[in-house]
Amino acid sequence: MQYLPYSFDAVICFGDQEQVIAWNPEAERLFELRAQEAIGRAWSDPEIERRLAGILPLLQAAFAGEPLQRAEQTVTRSDTSKAVLDIVVTAVRKESSSEPRVIAVIAHDVSLMRQAQAAIRQSEERFRFLNEIGDRTRALANPEEIMATVARLLGQHLRASRCAYADVEADGDQFTIRQDYTDGCASTVGEYHLALFGPRAVSDLMAGRTLVIRDVDAELAAGAGAEMFNAINIKAVVCCPLAKDGRLRAMMAVHQTSPRDWAEEEIALIEEVVERCWAIIERAKADAVLLAAQTLKGAILETSLDGFILMNHEGRILDWNSAAEQIFGLAREQVIGQLLGETIFPLRLREKHRNELAEYVATRDASVLGARYEVPALRSDGSEFPSEISIMHIPGTEPPLFARFVRDITDRKRAEVALRRASEEAETAARLVAESAERFRVLGEVVQLQVWTATLSGELDYANQQCAEYFGTDSADAVLGNAWTGFVHPDDLAGTARLWQKSLQTGEPYEAEFRLRRGDGAYRYFLVRAQAMRDGEGRIVKWFGTNTDIHELKSAQDEAERASRAKDAFLAALSHELRTPLMPVLMSAAALRADERLPADARDQLGMIERNVALEARLIDDLLDLTRIARGELHLRAELCDAHSLIGLALEIVRDDATAKGISLQREFGAVRSGLRADPARFQQLVWNLLRNSVKFTPRGGRILIRTSDDDGQLRIEVEDSGIGIEHDALEKIFLPFEQAENSGEHRFGGMGLGLAIARAIADLHGGSISAVSAGRNCGATFTVELPGATQAPTGLTSASTLSRAGHPPGMEPSSASSRTRPGLRLLVVEDHESTLQVLSRLLTRAGHSVVTASNLSEALVAAGKGEFDLVISDLGLPDGTGNELMEILRARHTLRGIALSGYGMEEDIARSRQAGFSTHLTKPIDFPQLQRALREV
Missing domain, CATH: 3.30.450.20 (PAS domain)
Structure with missing residues (x-):
């Protein structure tokens, strides 16, 4: 007992009467009861029980005979401080008895050790948490995504109701919560004013102090900000400010929807997290700027x-x-x-x-x-x-x-x-390079064009010196702030703006040609290109563009287009002037050949005249088709048709020429699927051109075979002849306009070399191909056409009216049913070519029709006003107007139907005559049977 006063542990002993017999100084300190007040009291004494409340269960067990009791207890002293005690209770027994002689209580104060252990755990946990923030945000480039991630991690770590990160505006009052984490409460993302949260919040945060409120209702009086906190369901808050460069830049706040006693280590953690979050966000912004610079380069x-x-x-x-x-x-x-x-x-x-x-x-x-x-x-x-x-x-x-x-x-x-001007050019180039270098350093030294960048709204935020010189300003800065569309010619603005809006919406590169106003008010054509510049998230941040002066090139193109239009007009006029004189010759020859009163040899000569006129007309058609092909204006009218039927009609067209040369025409139709979606007229023209080519180059007594097959959806047509053959180096050349395999210069076979070029163009338009093979001179040749989409042939043949669009060479159509039409029609015939008018009148009258003639629009209108007519046949080119104008008037006044008869045979000519009201359009020259068929159909 004499050593107890010197023990660092609290020692209390109870005797066998259960009264205190020892109470050392450390016990006095820990349990706040002096020894003289404790010694002699029983352990059940109220004062002892109060002081040793946590130890009583151990004492009871010891007095009950338990040998050793040990536990860790926390006691609260009168100053509210707490102490953690490691307590051992042991009993010393009497000899030969189980009753205790002395009960000893030893209490060791381990508070400091437990605090150190807790501090180590907190430090480790804090370190792990901060490392987790770094790991989770290291790969992020979007500032808002960084904010959201940090807010979520901090909120979950502190088990808070809400955690938010806010950017503060330059006025120090308005702030924006862009991202927040919530657990069981509403989001607070939006814009706020700091003043609404009361003077305490303003004072602490503007001074750079962390705002700590443990109970909003208890700490804030009415009108001191409590209403705003309660409005967004905040009962406790820690808000840490972040000041940079002398002003409040950002804040991070942790909210609790119930009062909370914030620990100092929690507050310190929040302060450290907001600093780290700012650094991470600034790093991401710097990376984005660097990426934008690289994109610009x-x-x-x-x-x-x-x-x-x-x-x-x-x-x-x-x-x-x-x-x-x-x-x-x-x-x-x-x-x-x-x-x-x-x-x-x-x-x-x-x-x-x-x-x-x-x-x-x-x-x-x-x-x-x-x-x-x-x-x-x-x-x-x-x-x-x-x-x-x-x-x-x-x-x-x-x-x-x-x-x-x-x-x-x-x-x-x-x-x-x-x-x-070599020296002046060099000086100008050096000056332009020097100006460009100020903005774009070495890369800018070689850029010799207008360079600019624009915001998403279209305002220029950079323009180089070349822009300034063109727009007539003292410096490039004078152009900035203007929408680039303000320099565009008014006539070009709508289309230009539409393309620009499309690029803004899709991010696609912008490219357009339009006129820009120069400083002196003149406009020049430019090729303007722009490319989107994007940030790390792929969002467009601005547009980079260049302007290339193409005014001279554009002028040259316009001049070429004018020349092309003039050429087309010339070809159309030439076609009309060449076709018109042929018509009365063809009609007269055809009519006389049909007159059985004439001798047979005379009729044969008339047939020769008819065929040569037809060949002349075909040459004109080929020239016009070639023009359409060159301009991309040869169009198809596709429908489902039977290829075998169309090939049969083409064979009939060339049969007379083949028979005249003693050439055998053979066919082998092996295709099971001969149906094809094609333009029947153009398809027949393709086959006829191949057959005509073989007839031309096959000697007398030769053979021509046309065969078909189908494989894997492809229809194959082969035209094989025993003709003069084709040298290997000419196999591709023969498909070029005005080229023939026989190039001796003697023109032994005639023709202009257009048929195969037109055939290839028609095959291409149908999505197919055409090729030729030959073993060489005098070994014949085989032409192969392959077209996609072979299917079962439709029932019934393609109609003759459909085929009339093919423009069969006049006088070379396949034989058909009787071309007679109902006699007695009242016809108004309008034609300014006197010979044609006379022939038409004579032949139509001979066919039993009542004919009134007119040579111009005025005469036709007078005649129409005096009599009644069933039909009008009119030329389109009249001295005092057009046949289309005449047809529109007659249809409106007299509901007449009509047939257009013209040397103008381009597709646009036919479309205009249809629009004017003509039921059909015949291209000169035609023979009388063709006219009779047209009368019957109309």
């Missing part, structure tokens, strides 16, 4: 008209932009890894290039860097052209990398020679 290189080449210290090509591909005629894949000197320089200059590169790598003599010099360059086809080249050493690269900029200056050289 890439856009400059891809839209530049100058070649860009990246080269290593060995002279090997590492990169090659699209402009370089166009300049040298070599794709990027062909040149990567190749030596630059061997790729773009002529043989005589390659050693010089190697020596200069080696000298710079060895000495780092920068005298050649940055300079622009002219040097002959080499295209992929071996041709040389003048180029302008500049080179730079890219800073920070070791071994060094070099950027070369190449411009094809062929046009400039020609201009220099023509205008003798």
Whole structure:
């Protein structure tokens, strides 16, 4: 007992009467009861029970005979501080008895040790949590996604009701919560004013102090911000401000929907998290800016008209932009890894290039860097052209990398020679490069076109000096802030704006040709290209564009189009003037040939005249078809038809010519699926051209076989002849206009070489192909046509009215049923060509019709007003108007139907006559049976 006062542990002993017999100084401190007040009291004494409340169960067990009791208890002292005690209760027994002699209570204060252990656990947990924030946000580039992730992690870690991150505006009052985490409460994303949260919140946060409220209703009086906190269901809050550069920039707040006693370590954690969140967000923003800069650089290189080449210290090509591909005629894949000197320089200059590169790598003599010099360059086809080249050493690269900029200056050289202004051109180029360098550094030195960038609303936020010079301003800055559409010609604005809006919506590159107003008010045509610049999330941040002056090119194109239209008008007029005189000859010859009173030899001669007139008309048709093909205006009227029926009709057309030469015509229709979706008229024209070609080049007594087959949905048509054959090098040439395989210059076979060219065009329009094979001279030839979409043939043959659109050569149609029509029609015939009018009147009258003639529009209207007619037959080109105008008037006044008769046979001519009210359109020359068929059909 004498050592108890010196023990660091609290020691209390109870005797066998269950009264306190020892109570040392440490016991006095821990249990706040002096020894003289405790000794002698029973353990059941109320004061002892109150002091040792947590130990009583251990004492009861010891007095009940339990040998040793141990437990850890937390006691609360009068100053509300707590102590953690490691308590041991043991009993010392009397000899030969189970009753205790002394009960000893030993209490060791382990509070500091437990606090240290708790602090270590908290530190480890804090470290793990902060590492988790870093891991979860490291790969994120979107600031809002970073905010959301940090808010969620912090809210879950603190088991809070809500956690939010807010950006503060420059006024220090308005702030925006962009992302928040919630657990069982509503989101607070939106805009707020700090003043609404009361003066305490404003004072703490503006001073950079963390706002800590444990119970809103208890700590904030009415009108002091409690209403706003309660409105968004906040009863306790920790809000940590983040001040940078002398002003409040951001805040992070943790909310609880019930009062909460925030621990100091929780507050410290929130303060550290907001600092880390700011750093992570700023890093993401900096990365986005860097990416935008890289995108801008890439856009400059891809839209530049100058070649860009990246080269290593060995002279090997590492990169090659699209402009370089166009300049040298070599794709990027062909040149990567190749030596630059061997790729773009002529043989005589390659050693010089190697020596200069080696000298710079060895000495780092920068005298050649940055300079622009002219040097002959080499295209992929071996041709040389003048180029302008500049080179730079890219800073920070070791071994060094070099950027070369190449411009094809062929046009400039020609201009220099023509205008003798070489020195002025060089000075202008140097000045433009110097201005460009201020904005785009080395890349800008070679950009010789208008360069600009625009916001998403279309306002210019950058324009280079070339823009300023064109728009007539003192500097490029004077253009900024304007919508680029303000410089567009009013007539071009609607289409231009529509394309621009489409690019804005889809992000597709923008390209358009339109006129821009120059500083002096004049307009010039430009090719304007723009490419979207995107951030790390793929969102468009602005547009980068270039303007290329194409005014001279546009003027040349317009002039070419005017010349083309004039040529078409000339061909149409020539067709009309050539066709019209042929018609009375053809009609008269056909009518006389049908007159059985004439001798047979005379009728044969008349047939010869008829066929030659027909061939002349066919030549005119071929020339017009060729014009349509060249302009892409040969159109199809597709329908389901039977290929075998159409081939049979084509065979009938050429049969007379083949018989005259003693040529045997044979056919083998092996195709099971002979149905085809095609234009019947054009399909028949294709087959007829092939057959006519074989008849022309097959000697007397020869053989022509046409056969069909189908395979895998393809219909194959082969025309095989025993003709003069085709040399191998002429097999493709024969499909070109005005070309023939027989090229001796003697023109033994006649014709203009148009039939096969037209046949190939018709095959192409049907999605098919045509080819020729031959073993050579005097070995015959085989022409093969393959067309897609073979199917079962439709029931019934293609109608003759459908086939009339094919424009059979007049006088060469297949024989048909009687062409007689109902006699006694009252006809008004209008024609300004006197011979044609006389022949028409005579033949129609002889056929039993009542005919009234007129030679112009005025006479026709007078005649129509005096009598009644069943039908009008009218030429379209009249001296005082047009046949279309006449038809519109007659249809409105007299409900007459009509037949158009004209030398104008283009598709647009036919469409106009149909629109005017004509039931059918016949292209001159025609024979009388054709006219009779038209009368019957109408």
